[in-house]
Amino acid sequence: MSMNKNRYFIARLAGDIASLSYSELISIISGEGYEITDSIRIDEFVIFRTMEKAINILIKRASTIVELGILIDIVSDIDEVLKLVLEYYDKGSGVCIDIDSIRGFGKEEGLLLYRKLVERGFTRYRNCTRKIRAVFLLGMILVYEIILRRRIALYSDREPHKRPYYRPGTMKPVLARLLINLAKISTERHDTILDPFCGVGGIAIExxxxxxxxxxxxIDMRMVLGSKINSISYKCDNMIDIILSDATLSPYRYNVINAIVTDPPYGIQTVPRSQSMENLLKGFIRNASDALKSGRFMVFAVPLQYADYTEEVLYDNSFNIAEKHLNKVHSSLTRVIYVVQRK
Structure with missing residues (x-):
């Protein structure tokens, strides 16, 4: 992949969780110490400039960026698209063209463009080395070369029910990876992560x-053993340190952790019998404040009905709320995903 630093890039967000997807994009790049400039958001697309290294990291880490590309141009009619394609590429270069219409915008024009491209020898979107997409949206046409297309199949072998040790209600790998990325952490700085409600290791493995x-x-020995089994299965046992510990009674030294990413238990079958949900949250947040370095981030989710209480406890324990996102799990459960920063 060859990219010029003056080029604009374009990312297509996951439409059903667009706010989370946008935050993931920003958090990965800023967490690694790079900048985004000249950015503009158009519906489920973000157009921006950044360094090539940042794009390479984004390709490796992002879980909710549906598509990533190099922007060719933004035009207003199909003749301009046709001219662009003919200028940039010749028929022998293995170029395929795909036409997309967002919520029905420009559907008829898209079909006409496709016919004109086929007449000139361009192939459909398959079996090619370079892939161009023209997206009709809000009276404009976004034209870009695709450099990444998300493949959900890559996560399939890590779905909760496919892990060697399974527990119902475990977070799926796409969401687990998203939460990690929201913590604004860096592989280049070798940042460390704490998950004090590790369960069977879904977040840790990602x-x-x-x-x-x-x-x-x-706190549950069965979960500790399950995490060990799963970490070995995914060849992560040398990167994950697993211990039996109560999240409300932290064994970690003060201010040593770069990020905390976790999914506290909140079901009847998962909250420890000796704890109320309020006391569990209070103890967890208090100890997280002790363990986390100043200025660093914690990401976690709680049911919507506990949001007000959670925010009171966060403020009482030296956390500022940087972001919060609603995440509907099913008809009877909506979570709030918090990104909070230690003062």
């Missing part, structure tokens, strides 16, 4: 596969 060292703890 962090390991991105190159992070993880401290993984749980």
């Amino acid at each position: 962090a390991c596969l991105m190159g992070f060292r993880v401290y993984c703890s749980d």
